Amino acid sequence: MTPSDRDAAHAALCLTEPPYLKHYRTGRFREWNGVALTGSELPGPGFNFASVLHAGAPTLDELLPVARDFFAGADQGWGVLVEGDAGHPMEAELRTRGWTVAEDESAYVLRDISAAGAARGGPELTVRIAETQADADAYKAITAAAFQAPPDMADMMVPSLAFALDPDIALFVGSVGGVDVCAAGYSRCGTTSVLWGVATLEPHRGRGYGEAVARAALAHSALRGCTTAALRSGPKSIPVYERIGFRYVCQHRTYAAPANM
Known part of the structure; x- marks a missing residue:
């Protein structure tokens, strides 16, 4: 894994507006201070999340007012996605405040x-x-x-x-x-x-x-x-993707916002 592989995974899977959002009734995307917010009528934090992946990103307290407004219609919850176990201060904040992991998926890249x-x-x-x-x-x-x-x-x-x-x-x-x-x-x-x-x-x-x-x-x-490809996968499918040529680059971990948030 190289920094460019990780950056490619972040960009393709989290930080860029996906083309399918425009087909969803409430599909929406916003970039704010290096944070990418993605939402739609699809339920839960797996589809409604703020991606905090850049160094120097806003703190949780700075993000919360923006996220609450953006995810106001997400009645089955929303979350914050980080690169798991990478030392980002946002993950430490989320853990300290009792946010629980909703999804924890491996990000893979196929360079060629x-x-x-x-x-x-x-x-x-x-x-x-x-x-x-x-x-x-x-x-x-x-x-x-x-x-x-x-x-x-x-x-x-x-x-x-x-x-x-x-x-x-x-x-x-x-x-x-x-x-x-x-x-x-x-x-x-x-x-x-x-x-x-x-x-x-x-x-x-x-x-x-x-x-x-x-x-x-x-x-x-x-x-x-x-020319390249990226995906997120659970453990059962990893052998299939590795046979194709995908290589692990990082962990994309989503913490669910507490109900009172």
């Missing part, structure tokens, strides 16, 4: 997207880009089932066909024998492809399908001008 290689997964797997409402619905059904999320959550995350057709976003569905079994998506942040929503239905796991659809998404983003 061409190194990801072509999609694999066996000749039986066919990957298509979502270009119709039926394709978008298939993506939502797969991710909802794989992540054990309620269907209305998937509808919130992919609210329209316009979302799937945005030139800075792409969704992919993989099928075997006419049955949709895996999915992936990405959004563009400059020349960085932000990979997300990689999922495989339970009965079809362990066959390389998730890795294949992720590689297909990365290859497509390269055609749109991306």
Whole structure:
């Protein structure tokens, strides 16, 4: 890991307005004194957070009035994202005041997207880009089932066909024998492809399908001008991403604001 890798992860995953926000009913983004605030109708601190990653950032007391105003409509909570265990004074403040960790995810970077290689997964797997409402619905059904999320959550995350057709976003569905079994998506942040929503239905796991659809998404983003890639991941998916070529750069940790905040 190099400082430039970490900076790339911070910029792509936290500090730049993502293209999908404009498709959300209450999607909003604000930069304030080096802090990036991201919010929408999606629930909880995982989707509504202030990213405090720069040295010399405001103190918690300075941030709170701005955050309270920005997240006033986040009725299921909001949080503050920091680089975990990096010695940033904001994390020390949050711990001292009793804020608890809501999410703790590893940030990964792929320095050269061409190194990801072509999609694999066996000749039986066919990957298509979502270009119709039926394709978008298939993506939502797969991710909802794989992540054990309620269907209305998937509808919130992919609210329209316009979302799937945005030139800075792409969704992919993989099928075997006419049955949709895996999915992936990405959004563009400059020349960085932000990979997300990689999922495989339970009965079809362990066959390389998730890795294949992720590689297909990365290859497509390269055609749109991306040269690097970034993502956040939980522990179960890390081996897949490391096989593709992603390398760990830092920990993105979100602390949930107390209810009385």
